[in-house]
Amino acid sequence: MESQSRQLLESVVRETGPDPRHAVIWLHGLGADGNDFAPIVPQLQSAARRPVRFVFPHAPVRPVTVNGGMAMRAWYDILGMEIDRDQDREGIRASLAQVNDLLDDQIERGIPAENLILAGFSQGGAIALRCGLARRPVLAGIMVLSAYLLDADRLAEWAVSEAMDVPIFMGHGSQDPVVPARLGQASAERLQAAGYAPEWQTWPMPHSVCPEEIAAIDQWLERCWA
Known part of the structure; x- marks a missing residue:
């Protein structure tokens, strides 16, 4: 009943085989859409060894303050240049609810939480990390690409203790001018x-x-699902 009434984000879906029991929900970055990371799927041997469902949702379209108020797909507004501090809490809260709905939908469709990966790039990675660490039952892993920790000062308040054991992959470009590597490392x-x-x-x-990061992601996924 609940899954029928839930309004899920529109998504690009790729499956590497019939009746998948493993899944990845992968969130794109600011201004992109769900098609952005779909071309990576054929490069992942971990997904060729077992049927995997990849779900690439489209973020809602909203005005983005640092881009002059231009409307684009975004998981939350960027209010200022201090991206780890100038945070749109209302937008973040709304996106967390939408991503949790996507995760719940996959579980209801037969993907065990222990086989479910939440991934994201940039803004999408920040939402993936914030969402994944607060979930029960815990996920198989959280993949955070070129991103940072939201609500870092309140981590102990919102993260669940069981998430201490969840594998977390954090990859970043050392020459990143958008999300500096120092933010990811911090x-x-x-x-x-x-x-x-x-x-x-x-x-x-x-x-x-x-390509080197994609290879590392592939190996990490294999470890999460082994």
């Missing part, structure tokens, strides 16, 4: 100080992904 260090075990890696690239 987030990883804050998580580590709080008892989590994020896997932090950098590559010499801008605000993007590279």
Whole structure:
């Protein structure tokens, strides 16, 4: 009953085989859409070894303050240049609810939480990390690409203790001019100080992904699902 009344975000869906029991929900970055990361799926051997459902949702369209109020797909508004501080709490809260609905929908469709990965790039990675660490039952893993920790000062208030054991992959470009690598590294260090075990890696690239990072993602997914 609940899943029928839930209004899910429109998504691009790719399945690597019939009747998948594993899934990845992958959130795009600011101004992109759900098609952005779909081309990576054929490059993942971890997804070729088992049927996996990839769900790439489209974020809602909203005005973005730092881009002159231009309307674009965004998980939340960026209010100022201090992206880890100038946070649109209402937009973040709304996106967390929408992503939780997507996760709940996959579980209701037969994907066990222990086989479900939440991933995201940039804004999408920030939402993935914030959402994944607050969920019960915990997920198979959280993939955070070129992103940072939202609500970092209140981590102990909103994160669930069971999430301490959830695998966290954090990848970043050392030459990123949009989300500086120092923000990603500071987030990883804050998580580590709080008892989590994020896997932090950098590559010499801008605000993007590279073949080496995709290979590392592939190996990490295989470990999460082994």
